[in-house]
Amino acid sequence: MIEWVKQEEFSSYGEVEPFRWGVTRSQALQVLDRFIQTRLPTFGPYQDAMVTGEDTMWHALLSPYINLGLLHPRELIEAAETAYYEHNLDLNSVEGFIRQVLGWREYMHGLYHHVDEDYFQRNFFSHTQPLPAFFWDSSKTEINCLHQVLRQTEQMAYAHHIQRLMVLSNFALIAGILPQAIEEWFHSVFIDAYDWVMQTNVLGMGQFADGGLLASKPYAASASYINRMSDYCRGCKYSPKERTGDRACPFNVFIGISSIATATRCNPKDG
Numbered sequence: 001m002i003e004w005v006k007q008e009e010f011s012s013y014g015e016v017e018p019f020r021w022g023v024t025r026s027q028a029l030q031v032l033d034r035f036i037q038t039r040l041p042t043f044g045p046y047q048d049a050m051v052t053g054e055d056t057m058w059h060a061l062l063s064p065y066i067n068l069g070l071l072h073p074r075e076l077i078e079a080a081e082t083a084y085y086e087h088n089l090d091l092n093s094v095e096g097f098i099r100q101v102l103g104w105r106e107y108m109h110g111l112y113h114h115v116d117e118d119y120f121q122r123n124f125f126s127h128t129q130p131l132p133a134f135f136w137d138s139s140k141t142e143i144n145c146l147h148q149v150l151r152q153t154e155q156m157a158y159a160h161h162i163q164r165l166m167v168l169s170n171f172a173l174i175a176g177i178l179p180q181a182i183e184e185w186f187h188s189v190f191i192d193a194y195d196w197v198m199q200t201n202v203l204g205m206g207q208f209a210d211g212g213l214l215a216s217k218p219y220a221a222s223a224s225y226i227n228r229m230s231d232y233c234r235g236c237k238y239s240p241k242e243r244t245g246d247r248a249c250p251f252n253v254f255i256g257i258s259s260i261a262t263a264t265r266c267n268p269k270d271g
């Protein structure tokens with residue numbers, strides 16, 4: 001199959017190999033089992049961390065399989081619940097994981113069916129900037145947090161929640177990028193993309209383009225959040241502490257001129 005993909009003419013974005021995803025139900029079950037055995041026990045404390053070269057951290061990597069129908073969300077919940085009782089796992093980790101699936105995923109799904117048909121066109125802040133070309137080629141940016149997450153996305157079509165929300169989407173929001181442009185990009189490059197989950201997450205949660213229908217405040221933050229939750233700033237030519245001058249972190253500069261009033265009061269742990 002990989003040979004066939006390489007021979008055909010598809011989009012030139014991203015890398016075909018190594019291909020690390022399962023494609024059958026039995027492979028999806030193996031991924032679920034491995035997550036429950038090895039990463040669920042410490043999912044809670046580390047789910048918001050970002051480390052250079054660590055693509056998956058303690059995350060499940062299960063979204064493509066449930067979105068495709070290879071796994072049922074209830075299977076994930078029951079597997080986590082069973083492990084909790086059998087192995088006496090921390091409630092923080094098990095509840096945290098079940099809340100992602102039963103809480104956030106179902107909320108997003110329900111909301112997509114609840115909103116009006118023009119939801120995908122919303123643009124609360126009237127942002128109009130085009131998507132920077134480096135989103136399609138990670139080698140073209142020296143903004144290290146973006147470079148690391150974009151590079152990872154090119155390699156595996158995956159970034160975990162905080163990378164998506166607080167690096168990629170946060171940048172687009174405070175840089176004033178047209179919400180539909182960043183949504184189209186997310187839709188093109190992620191392995192788990194579907195309208196119902198993309199529009200609500202990117203336009204609603206990430207860009208606040210629906211004016212707060214989904215989330216009560218914009219998820220926008222300066223470098224201090226990224227510096228606290230990752231090691232990206234250590235390898236960056238910009239300084240997370242500076243707001244002006246040549247070394248000023250672009251996140252600090254953009255948030256300083258952004259019109260998003262509540263920008264620094266977000267709580268990424270909520271979603």
Ligand SMILES: Cc1cc2nc3c(=O)[nH]c(=O)nc-3n(C[C@H](O)[C@H](O)[C@H](O)COP(=O)(O)OP(=O)(O)OC[C@H]3O[C@@H](n4cnc5c(N)ncnc54)[C@H](O)[C@@H]3O)c2cc1C
Nearest residue numbers: 059060061062063100101104105160161165192193201206
């Ligand atoms: C800007 C942005 C874009 C996103 N785009 C997508 C997308 O196209 N497809 C997608 O499935 N998820 C999307 N998400 C939600 C979430 O980031 C992914 O579901 C998660 O990163 C998938 O990786 P995982 O299986 O390792 O998740 P884990 O962190 O291990 O979480 C476990 C499961 O919880 C569910 N979940 C948690 N949060 C959400 C959420 N906000 N919406 C829906 N499901 C959730 C997923 O099914 C996930 O598999 C997006 C989030 C943001 C902020």
Ligand code: SF4
Nearest residue numbers: 145223233236240249
């Ligand atoms: S200093 Fe700014 S641009 Fe560099 S990695 Fe940190 S947050 Fe990103």
